[in-house]
Amino acid sequence: MTQENSTLIIKDAETYFVVPISRPDFGSSGKTGSWRTERPVVNEEKCTKCLYCWLYCPEDTILRREDDMVYVDYDYCKGCGICAAVCPVNAIEMVPEVKRGEN
Amino acid sequence: MIKTLTGNYAVAEAAKLARIKVTSAYPITPQTTIVEKLSEMIEKGELEAKMIRVESEHSALAATLGAAAAGSRAFTATASHGLLYMHEVLWWTASARIPVVMAVAARAIGAPWNIHVEHSDVVDQRDTGWIIGIAQENQEVLDMTIQAFRISEDPRVYLPVIVGLDGFILTHTVAPVNVPDQKDVDNWLPPRRQPYVITPESKIAMGNMTSDDDYYMMRYSIQVGQEAAKKVIEEVDQSYGKAFGRYYGGLVECYRCDDADYVMVLMGSWAGDAKEAVKILREKGINAGIAxxxxxxxxxxxxxxxxxxxxxxxxxxxxxxxxxxxxxLFTELSSTLYGMTNIRGVIAGLGGVDVLPEDFANEMIDFVNKVEENGKVYDPIKWLFPAKYRNVKIEEVVS
Amino acid sequence: MPVRLADFPRVRYGMPGNAACPGCPETMGLRYVKMALGDDVVLVIPAGCSSVIQGYTPKSGINFPILNIVFASAASAASGMQAAFESQGKDTTVIVWAGDGGTGDIGFQAMSGAAERNDNIMYICADNEAYMNTGIQRSSLTPYGAWTTTTWTGKKEHKKNIPMIMIAHEVPYVATATVGYPQDFIDKLRKAAKIKGFKYIHLLAPDPVGWKFDPSLTAKLGQLAVQTGLFPLYEYENGKLTVSVFSRLYRKPEKRVPIIEYIKVQGRYAQLMKDPEKIKGLEEEIERQWKWIDILEKSSNPSSVAQQIIKENK
Structure with a gap:
């Protein structure tokens, strides 16, 4: 591992001012898609666009196209599987990430 | 306009002159009459502000912080146990860098219950990041409270400020106080400034987790603000002096200390008695002064x-x-003056015990004698017992 | 007003990439707050899971402006913010988003104070029934029989009924909701936001980590809590208690899903599963809930009781 060598240059040490504030932004804990052990895969033929998966997704990582067909933001989806569990027509399958890697 | 005011009413007048928008407090002796007065001013329509009558001091400062974080000038007041109860929120407020002013009616801490003056409650807050002032008399209470808003809201500082006033000796004793005109205070005190506001427009979240490295740098930043406050307090006091004719010396009031051989260091209302002692001592040929x-x-x-x-x-x-x-004060000062001069600490006046000008003078004479006998004196503690116990042998008191 | 999902604009209501555990009910709930109330909202969050979910500065993983505050005084800080907004002529909704500990234990005094003053804030308790953020310790809202790291053989005492305590404060609006029925929660949020004064919503938030269930079941468990009768959905408004649509069917014990369906999927109830006698303790909690509802419903709505008596006599 390389150690990051960051040098903070304080031009005017007498006015150094930092406050503990943040603004809403994606990835405050990084790309949380890497936490996933299973990924939700939408079967567009089965999907009835009822939007239950979109409604219940805790992470807001089920997205809607113009026609309300849903797709997944894999950058941040944590793979909890709620979308698959609430789908009334079983149109979402949870696929193990390991298996995908092998493919 | 000259009014006869208790220290507490002087605080309330000052808060009104600073045009606070929100105040929140919980009753505690000897602070209570501050918020009673503010409540009266609000209900009579003299002060356009909201008062949140909370259920505890912890909530009092939390509500004050909430209002200040949302962008309004906010004020609270407390004392003793109330101050200790809100101790946690003091840290949070200072670290949030949100300007707030709080009056503290300095009072002893139990057990047992004692409502009289002591500085333990105020000095207990030294490490929180707050700027902490203590006034000597009612006029200074009013002036320091008005000044506190300008110090707290100075962008070089952005730290909350405590204005300490001695319980009962100031809080409940009337004295003539020159109350400035609203118009003059409006001209002198700039509109509220603060580093950020938490509103739907700003989208700011304050206080979520941060890396240890950034946390460290935030701590450094508070120290920078404190250091800057030294300059700001002096500037503000001078500017106030120009505008209102009263200048107190900034961080330290030097009373006949420039030509003095021996100096008493202390804070709060009893400095008035110590000043009397200086006169006694000088008559006796001891060149004493006060910082x-x-x-x-x-x-x-x-x-x-x-x-x-x-x-x-x-x-x-x-x-x-x-x-x-x-x-x-002794521990702070002995580290500041390390090795420079002879120094002795006297513990006196705890729980409101009277200390008279003669007491100060006698202590000084005793100290001078010791210095002149020994050449070098480093005495961390000398107890000045209450008059009632002064002639009793310690063994007898303890057993 | 029924909520139609397709009517919601295609915007991100949540804030992906936050620090919440997979299947977190709190990020679900916060998303519904955004859906219901939009942007003119400020949150006050005391210590708890939601203070961690935000992740690290300079980013925040919750899609609202937030004043994070010490554990015990969230409600008071919210009162302060609201007072400031009011004096600035703004009608921004200030919401406390607290956990069960921050509501029913350490934050209770401040909340009770704000409720008594009828301060114009909304208080949402995201109840995951234990101190989850510190590692699953029991709170006064942990239900009977549940394992936590401070109740290894199951909690011996019953869950503190905070919504009923808030009703006793006679605030203008009290409601229960769960992430299992988002439409119901969104309805209640919208209704509450229109009411001036103190509004309390108790949101049951099934927690996969602390309750030890599969994270895909968060919503399902929210629904089961209602269907077993254990967590009735209701509203209390202007002195009148109304059982919400999703709970009406389950006021009759024979219609309820057996409690075993709810507890068998939760690891925290493993002790109960071994000892059927103890399940009775949880069943008592159900009866107690509905007893209070009956009493309040009858006392607040005498005419409907009269009608029922007439109906029964026919």
């Missing part, structure tokens, strides 16, 4: 060093004690 600490945070180390390094001796009076060590 009255007006702000214990930021600690005026440079000024004290400059004023005291070449004195024959420094006698510190603490109205509080850090058990197991010594009085807090």
């Amino acid at each position: 009255r600490i007006r702000f214990i945070r930021p600690w005026p180390a440079e000024i004290l060093r400059e004023k005291l390094y070449n004195k024959k001796g420094v006698l510190v009076f603490d109205r509080s004690i850090s058990f197991g060590n010594a009085g807090q």
Whole structure:
């Protein structure tokens, strides 16, 4: 591992001012898609666009196209599987990430 | 306009003149009449502000912080146990860098219950990041409270400020106070400034987690703000002096200390009695003076060093004690003056015990004698017992 | 007003990439707050899971402006913010988003104070029934029989009924909701936001980590809590208690899903599963809930009781 060598240059040490504030932004804990052990895969033929998966997704990582067909933001989806569990027509399958890697 | 005001009413007048928008407090003796007065002013329509009558001091400061974080000038007041109860929120407020002003009616801490003056509650807050001032008399209470808003809201500082006033001796004693005109205060006190506001427009979240490295740098930044406050407090006091004709000396009031051989260091209302003692001592041929600490945070180390390094001796009076060590002013000052001069700490006046001008004078005479006998004196603690116990042998008291 | 999902604009209501555990009910709930109330909202969050979910500065993983505050005084800080907004002529909704500990234990005094003053804030308790953020310790809202790291053999005492305590404060609006029925929660949020004064919503938030269930079941468990009768959905408004649509069917014990369906999927109830006698303790909690509802419903709505008596006599 390389150690990051960051040098903070304080031009005017007498006015150094930092406050503990943040603004809403994606990835405050990084790309949380890497936490996933299973990924939700939408079967567009089965999907009835009822939007239950979109409604219940805790992470807001089920997205809607113009026609309300849903797709997944894999950058941040944590793979909890709620979308698959609430789908009334079983149109979402949870696929193990390991298996995908092998493919 | 000259009014006869108690210290507490002087605080309320000052808060009104500063046009606070929100105040929140919980009753505690001897602070209570501050918020009683503010409540009266609000209900009579003299002060356009909202008062949140909370169920505890912890909530009082939390509500004050909430209002201030949302962008309004906010004020609270407390004392003693109330201050200790809100201690956690003091840290949070200072670290949030949100300007807030709080009056503290300095009072002893139990057990047992004691409602009289002591500085333990105020000095207990030294490490929180707050700027902490203590006034000597009612006029200074009013002036320091108005000044506190400008200090707190100065972008170089952005830290909350405590204005300390001695319980009962100031809070409940009337004295003539020159109350400035609203128009003049409006001209002198700039509109509220703060580093950020938490609103739907700003989208700011304050206080979520941060990396340890950034946390460290935020701590550094608070220290920078405290250091800057030394300059700001002096500037503000001078500017106030120009506008209103009263200047107090910034961080330290130097009373006949420039030509003095021996200097008493203390803070709060009893400085008035000590000043009487200086007169007695000078009549007796001892060149005494006083360095009255007006702000214990930021600690005026440079000024004290400059004023005291070449004195024959420094006698510190603490109205509080850090058990197991010594009085807090003594420990601070002895580190500031390390090796420079003779120094002794006296613990006196705890729980409101009277200390008379003669007491100060006698303590100084005792100290001078010791210095002249020994050449070198380093006495962390000398107890000035209450008059009732002064002639009793310690063994008898303890057993 | 029924909520139609397709009517919601295609925007991100949540804030992906936050620090919440997979299947977190709190990020679900916060998303519904955004859906219901939009942007003119400020949150006050005391210590708890939601203070961690935000992740690290300079980013925040919750899609609202937030004043994070010490554990015990969230409601008071919210009162302060609201007072400031009001004096600035703004009608921004200030919401406390607290956990069960921050509501029913350490934050209770401040909340009770704000409720008594009828301060114009909304208080949402995201109840995951234990101190989850510190590692699953029991709170006064942990239900009977549940394992936590401070109740290894199951909690011996019953869950503190905070919504009923808030009703006793006679605030203008009290409601229960769960992430299992988002439409119901969104309805209640919208209704509450229109009411001036103190509004309390108790949101049951099934927690996969602390309750030890598969994270895909968060919503399902929210629904089961209602269907077993254990967590009735209701509203209390202007002195009148109304059982919400999703709970009406389950006021009759024979219609309820057996409690075993709810507890068998939760690891925290493993002790109960071994000892059927103890399940009775949880069943008592159900009866107690509905007893209070019956009493309040009858006392607040005498005419409907009269009608029922007439109906029964026919």
